[in-house]
Amino acid sequence: MNGVNKLPTLSETQWEIMNLIWDRESSTVSEAWHVLKERRGVSRNTVQTQMVRLEEKGWLTHQEEESGFRYLPTVGREETQESSVRRFVKMVFDGSTEGLLLTLLNGGELSKSEAAQIRSLLDSQRKKK
Numbered sequence: 001m002n003g004v005n006k007l008p009t010l011s012e013t014q015w016e017i018m019n020l021i022w023d024r025e026s027s028t029v030s031e032a033w034h035v036l037k038e039r040r041g042v043s044r045n046t047v048q049t050q051m052v053r054l055e056e057k058g059w060l061t062h063q064e065e066e067s068g069f070r071y072l073p074t075v076g077r078e079e080t081q082e083s084s085v086r087r088f089v090k091m092v093f094d095g096s097t098e099g100l101l102l103t104l105l106n107g108g109e110l111s112k113s114e115a116a117q118i119r120s121l122l123d124s125q126r127k128k129k
Helices: 012-024 029-040 044-056 077-092 097-106 112-128
Strands: 060-065 068-073
Touching (some): 029 044, 044 060, 044 068, 077 097
């Protein structure tokens, strides 16, 4: 797998396609299109163009099948999420994880279970130090 830090950032549409492929472990253009057209009426051409671009940028690779190409991710979802969050925190919060967490907490975007999970993670981090 490629290092995610060497890859260009994903657009919102590309994230949607990558999440779909990560969920399924692979996808053809037709499979992805059928899912995405139900969600938001996207054209098959748009999905195909985005998947080809994702491969050109190094996010996907393909295997040939009788009916066409099956696309597979070159990097994992968790690695991509972690890298994207680090980039976001650096860019938007000047590297302050505290700023991100305070924004989430003050904005009321966290559920009680998410807040409890964060508390638990913070407690375990504190114990490691």
